[in-house]
Amino acid sequence: MTWISQHWQTLAAATIVAVTAVIFLIRALRRKKSSACGHNCGCNK
Amino acid sequence: MSTGENNALPKVALVGHPNVGKTTLFNQLTGERRKVGNYAGVTVEKVSATIFTPHGHQLELVDLPGCYSLTPESPDERVTRDVLLGDFAEEARPDLIINVVDAASLERHLPLTLQLIELGLPVLVALNQVDRAEAKGLRLNPQVLSDELGVPVVACQATSGKGVVQLKQALRFPLPPAAERRWKGSAALEHAIADLSKKLEALGMERPEVHALQLLGDTDYRVKVQPKLPREAQIAAREAAAACIKENLVPEDEIIKLRTQTIRRAITAAAHTMGNEGETLSDKIDRAALHPIGGWFFFAAIMFAIFWSIFRFAEIPMHWVELGVGYTKDWVGGLLPEGDLNSLLTDGIIEGVGAVVIFLPQILLLFLLIGLLEGSGYMSRATFLMDKVMAQVGLSGKSFLPLLSGYACAIPGVMATRSINSNKQRLLTILVLPWQSCTARLPVYAILIPLLIPSVLGQTTMMFFIYFLGTGTALGVAWLLSKRIGVGEAAPHFLLELPPYRLPDFSYVFRHVLDRGLAFLRKAGSLILGIVILLWALGTYPKAPSGEEQDQFNYSAMGRIGHFIEPVVKPLGWDARLGTATLASFAAREVFVSQVAVSFAVEEDEDDEDAFRAQIRTAMTDSRKPDGSPAYPPLTVFSVLIFYIYALQCLPTTAVVQRETKSWKWALAQLAGMSLFAYLAALIVYQGGSLLGF
Numbered sequence: 001m002t003w004i005s006q007h008w009q010t011l012a013a014a015t016i017v018a019v020t021a022v023i024f025l026i027r028a029l030r031r032k033k034s035s036a037c038g039h040n041c042g043c044n045k
Numbered sequence: 046m047s048t049g050e051n052n053a054l055p056k057v058a059l060v061g062h063p064n065v066g067k068t069t070l071f072n073q074l075t076g077e078r079r080k081v082g083n084y085a086g087v088t089v090e091k092v093s094a095t096i097f098t099p100h101g102h103q104l105e106l107v108d109l110p111g112c113y114s115l116t117p118e119s120p121d122e123r124v125t126r127d128v129l130l131g132d133f134a135e136e137a138r139p140d141l142i143i144n145v146v147d148a149a150s151l152e153r154h155l156p157l158t159l160q161l162i163e164l165g166l167p168v169l170v171a172l173n174q175v176d177r178a179e180a181k182g183l184r185l186n187p188q189v190l191s192d193e194l195g196v197p198v199v200a201c202q203a204t205s206g207k208g209v210v211q212l213k214q215a216l217r218f219p220l221p222p223a224a225e226r227r228w229k230g231s232a233a234l235e236h237a238i239a240d241l242s243k244k245l246e247a248l249g250m251e252r253p254e255v256h257a258l259q260l261l262g263d264t265d266y267r268v269k270v271q272p273k274l275p276r277e278a279q280i281a282a283r284e285a286a287a288a289c290i291k292e293n294l295v296p297e298d299e300i301i302k303l304r305t306q307t308i309r310r311a312i313t314a315a316a317h318t319m320g321n322e323g324e325t326l327s328d329k330i331d332r333a334a335l336h337p338i339g340g341w342f343f344f345a346a347i348m349f350a351i352f353w354s355i356f357r358f359a360e361i362p363m364h365w366v367e368l369g370v371g372y373t374k375d376w377v378g379g380l381l382p383e384g385d386l387n388s389l390l391t392d393g394i395i396e397g398v399g400a401v402v403i404f405l406p407q408i409l410l411l412f413l414l415i416g417l418l419e420g421s422g423y424m425s426r427a428t429f430l431m432d433k434v435m436a437q438v439g440l441s442g443k444s445f446l447p448l449l450s451g452y453a454c455a456i457p458g459v460m461a462t463r464s465i466n467s468n469k470q471r472l473l474t475i476l477v478l479p480w481q482s483c484t485a486r487l488p489v490y491a492i493l494i495p496l497l498i499p500s501v502l503g504q505t506t507m508m509f510f511i512y513f514l515g516t517g518t519a520l521g522v523a524w525l526l527s528k529r530i531g532v533g534e535a536a537p538h539f540l541l542e543l544p545p546y547r548l549p550d551f552s553y554v555f556r557h558v559l560d561r562g563l564a565f566l567r568k569a570g571s572l573i574l575g576i577v578i579l580l581w582a583l584g585t586y587p588k589a590p591s592g593e594e595q596d597q598f599n600y601s602a603m604g605r606i607g608h609f610i611e612p613v614v615k616p617l618g619w620d621a622r623l624g625t626a627t628l629a630s631f632a633a634r635e636v637f638v639s640q641v642a643v644s645f646a647v648e649e650d651e652d653d654e655d656a657f658r659a660q661i662r663t664a665m666t667d668s669r670k671p672d673g674s675p676a677y678p679p680l681t682v683f684s685v686l687i688f689y690i691y692a693l694q695c696l697p698t699t700a701v702v703q704r705e706t707k708s709w710k711w712a713l714a715q716l717a718g719m720s721l722f723a724y725l726a727a728l729i730v731y732q733g734g735s736l737l738g739f
Contacts, residue, residue, distance in 0.1 A: 009385045009386035010386075020578045
């Protein structure tokens, strides 16, 4: 397959790495779900 | 009527003791259509399915984790209690409970039935295993039992499908009303319950009487839930408890006494012994399986068979996976010309994910064998035998099998800890399990041990020493950690039901194996995929101007880190090459071999592994320091060996530990702790050995 040159390969690989890093970052920074029980017993207060 | 979060179907929950036949009944009622997930925030499996009543109404049937009572001893039991009380986030309270009861052991099962009735929910009792009860000489009258309990009772035999139609008929709409509590306490107790209910109702709490009863009669609920209640409710609960003490009344004791009396009355009325109660087949097998001496031989034989099967039979499909990964790599590599994308796909993603997926056969086989042991009833006996031994180091009898399977691979072992009831014992088992020498360490040992000892006998003795050291450390650290982790947590009561021996429910076992396998693959396709991409980038960028493989690694971010940490590894007797190889094998320890080969420019020979290893050993032996002394004397090699015995060096294990503990804190603490332990052990070996003149 000659349509994909080394230059494009480098760009594609770097994009995949960058997207992966961003996903990891977002997951790490995402706020955790509340541990409250969801009912009105007041455990989230 | 409460509704599930994602649908408006009425919910029916199956509740009962572990091993009572709930899952078999679930399969009978649903035709084995089911959806498996997890309860939010905990590693407790949620199994549910949609079924139709005889009149065409749709219902959601949920198989709740088995529990002995509503006073939980394990995370599974706590989920059941919280779901039934309506205290579980994102999980609606059921509209009806089907309580599965062992007809042959009513005295042990009916306390839970009474607790369920006290929840104020409609209850339907499925009197399971009536055939076994009859074989034991019991004649039961479901109608009388129904009158005594105030709820419908249906006799059934889940294994043969007997009574399942009647059970479905009983699910007719409208659902039966909730029954009244079956006992009446002393004036003081009733007053305390009523008074607390009124106060909780005034505070706007749902189901005030149910919560009042839990707060007065369940210590675990008081300890775990009361501190989370609004301040006024906490004060009301404390006042109610103080009022009881003033009256010389322990509500918990009185409630248990009243339930026991109610159960005795119900059993006397509904069950009669026909007088032919004799020794069952299970009793006969147990005479051998639980014999004080013979039982251990029986146990050892079964465990040896499992261990041997994991090694022997998993090897074949593992080889297929390896071949598949190789072919895929060649095929994808052939589609693209040389370049970064080609390298990312082949050397990064396919090889990295393939190195994890290769463990799938071991995982499937281990869960198949565990499923067969559980389904046959022997697992409870094995736990019973091992509990006393494992308790010496703070572990559970159920820790034994995960630890044993850790010799094959830590990943299925960590996943198998789900059966351990106590949170503390489960965490301890997970934390020390990777010290069991797994098969992925063998290629590293195969390089290092012959450098230390040339004779086959000596090498075998060394292997034994390695296994002994790993296991001994795991048990010793478990004992030490048990004094530190969860100190305040009450020791779990060892309550174990020995179910009768029976043929396992094969379809359930196979489905369970499939679920575990899919869960593992999902992990490999998400978190592990991400990690291998990032590790590939660290080993690839920045690019070396020369383009040589050896130069490239040294030039890359990972290679630079390797050089940067050289002063850290120097006290271990290592040079930069060993430091870099150890760093590169951070994600998978077996990478050490290929990385050392790259460092010494040894060409990998997939057809002759022995010759390849011999070449690496020769290169290491011939390697010299600038002063002409050997670069890798025996003490340095021993230091590396000790490091690899103790270091975690397996990112998939870290990912699975995170999944099982639901905590990055424990997963990273384990990684850091084991790495530090390995470093210190290697340091002591090298520095101590140097001082002693080795």
